[in-house]
Amino acid sequence: MSTKLGNKKGLIFTGVVISLILAGCGKASSNASSESSSAVSHKNQATSQVLNWTASTELPTVDSVKEYDVVSQEQIDYLGEGLYKIDSNNNAVPAVASGNPVAQNKAKTKYVINIKKGLKWSNGSKLTAQDFVYAWQRLFNPKTAAQNASVYYNIKNAEQINLGKKKVSSLGVKALSDTKLEITLERRDPYLKATLSSENLFPENEAFVKKAGSKYGTSSKYVLSNGPFVMKDWDGSGTTWHYVKNTKYHEKNQITLKRINIQVTKNTATGVNQFQAGKVDNALLSGYYVKQFKNDKRLKKVLQLRSDNLELGIHSNKKLQNLNFRKALSLSINRNQLVNDVLTDGSRAATSIVPKGLVKSPDGKTDLSDATGNLVKYNPTEAKKLWAKAQKELGTKKISLDLYVDDSSDGKNVGEYVQGKVQNTLKGVTLNIKQVPAKSRFQKLMSYKFDTALGGWSGNFDPYTFLQQFQTGFEHNHGKFSNKQYDNLLDKINGSDLDNLNTRWQDLIKSQKVLIDQQATIPLYQPASTYLISSKLKGVVTHNLGTPLDVTRAYLVK
Structure with missing residues (x-):
């Protein structure tokens, strides 16, 4: 992930090259003004918008606070969204946020971020700045045992809270109103917007999480969506589940796919056979199979920043x-x-x-x-x-x-x-x-x-x-x-x-x-990830850092 940087400290990192377009992308708007219930229309669009997609292994969790692995990260990106997201032009752009962070001091360690109005969770409840405060406090609460908490110790008092030396309420994040979030840092962060796009910093609905208790994030029944899709039929250990379009999502008109069926496929040969039989729309390749399909137009390679x-x-x-x-x-x-x-x-x-x-x-x-x-x-x-x-x-x-x-x-x-x-x-x-x-x-x-x-x-x-x-x-x-x-x-x-x-x-x-x-x-x-991707699937975006394939705004053609 990368972002355009507005200060001299960021110049050292201008060489980052993060994403590329695999096919014509239906690029998402960064504002929430459109509330049309109909999805954007694409040329030669197929009538059925059901994608059959694969995952490389079983899913550990969909609790964004506890996410610590690539597989969970990929799946959480279907159902969640943070203040910012990385777009197809390699920039961190507003997602839940309505604009860029506004510095409140010369040291650039305190910011106010405005949040879009009228946002909702998939159960219809209101999404506010307090949902970020709750999620971040939960991230650093030692009782949560979030394995990536230490990655974000630059948030004021985060480390001391995580070590049990300060109260959770002392964390450097406040909800000034339903649509204003104040963030205080330990030191200047030249990557603030990109950092705030991380899955671990996605919002969580306090009432829902507390009701679910220790079961939160362990199955589709115990997770709430604020992203493009809603998760269904995941029992916490199974090898199949699916997503349906989230009708409460603020950019639902930009989402064309109606359903995404996920199937865990660990074996390369099995994945290739399923792809060739038309049962799935992608297959992860390795070894011999990369050579076999090296001249296939459906072959896509992504060198990861890993x-x-x-x-x-x-x-x-x-x-x-x-x-x-x-x-x-x-x-x-x-x-x-x-x-x-x-x-x-x-x-x-x-x-x-x-x-x-x-x-x-x-x-x-x-x-x-x-x-x-x-x-x-x-x-x-x-x-x-x-x-x-x-x-x-x-x-x-x-x-x-x-x-x-x-x-x-x-x-x-x-x-x-x-x-x-x-x-x-x-x-x-x-x-x-x-x-x-x-x-x-x-x-x-x-x-x-x-x-x-x-x-x-x-x-x-x-x-x-x-x-x-x-x-x-x-x-x-x-x-x-x-x-x-x-x-x-x-x-x-x-x-x-x-x-x-x-x-x-x-x-x-x-x-x-x-x-x-x-x-x-x-x-x-x-590592590089090499895939076979159906020629009927358009609008796929790849990222070298983070989720390799983003299909949330992809669509199928005839």
Whole structure:
């Protein structure tokens, strides 16, 4: 996600390229003046507007406050909407908000945001500024145990509330009226509008949430919509559900699809077969199938601003506390071979932590990834030397580690590749693949008790959010890596460096070098999503950061 930035601190990030149009898009208006009950009409529009769509795995939650994974994020985008949203031109534009945030002080740490009038929830109740206050207070309330809460600690008092040191009512957000929201920040945020488009900051209806209690977000019965669609027939664990058009949505006239049927399809072959049989309108491809359909006009590729890593349970496994062993593991993996021969979907071999294409230098000439250089090279000879040193230091010739991967085609393929390269290079090391549902893998990582696992991170609009995951005490620092030099650099990047672009740039580079020198994680690749999409579906928008495919304003043609 990206946004046009109105101050000099934002110039460092003007290289962000986030979304592109796959087909002619029925672009949504940013005002709420039209209340026509009829949808916008498109040329050659099909009579039936029922989309059959796939999801890659089971859905963990539709509670926007508790959302912490890509699958939940994708599904919540159907039924929810925040103050702002990322449009097809890469800009953060008003959604529930009626205009841009208005700064209330010179430091730009206090803002007032006006909210559109006449907004309603899908049950007909009024949507007001208080719905944001309630949702955000719930996000940081330690009782909620929201796993992404720490990502938004820049909101005044958020961290202290989340740690149980201050009252929830002290959070820096107030409803000045039904249509005026005041936000106070800890420090200036050059990405404020884009930050406020995040699913975790969507509004929630207090009366509905309290009535649902602990069941809120666990099934379609216990979730309320303020977005384009209303969820139906999801029981909390099933592999099928659907959405119907939300007649209370403020831009309902921009929504053409009447219904979206969702089916979980984990296996690539199954998805392709269903697509070719006309049972579904999309299929996620991997491996052999990318090559098979490389010349098909229905093939669409999206390089994501995401990093996929081999996460290391440094805290929970004493063998992984040996630096030479961790470095040996990294040097034994050929990332170019992984992306070219295994994934074959346009993914890019990782060279550092922050993905390529996210940010450019203050002069706008150099990508951060290029400036940082390749920090994660393949060198089996050096890997064997370091493994020999590690064996002496650890007093053992053999080490067995569990490797947790998703029960998807990519999870299996990447896991087996890493397993093969490590075991063939480092004789005596065994990786035992544990293929589990995505939800179970998330739970394992969040338990902080694992050996190794395939993990990924879709950061925010600032490269700091990719680096933060390895900061001491950060909730998603799954290996509990801790390094004082690294922590100090991150404190500068998110503090004093905001007033000095060149210094911040150098610290972004330094921090990545420290991280890889200490091998806190093992970067693998920057993923690309490759899809077959029906030629009858128009108006699909892709995003490199966040939800890959946005079909909320798409439509079917004859």
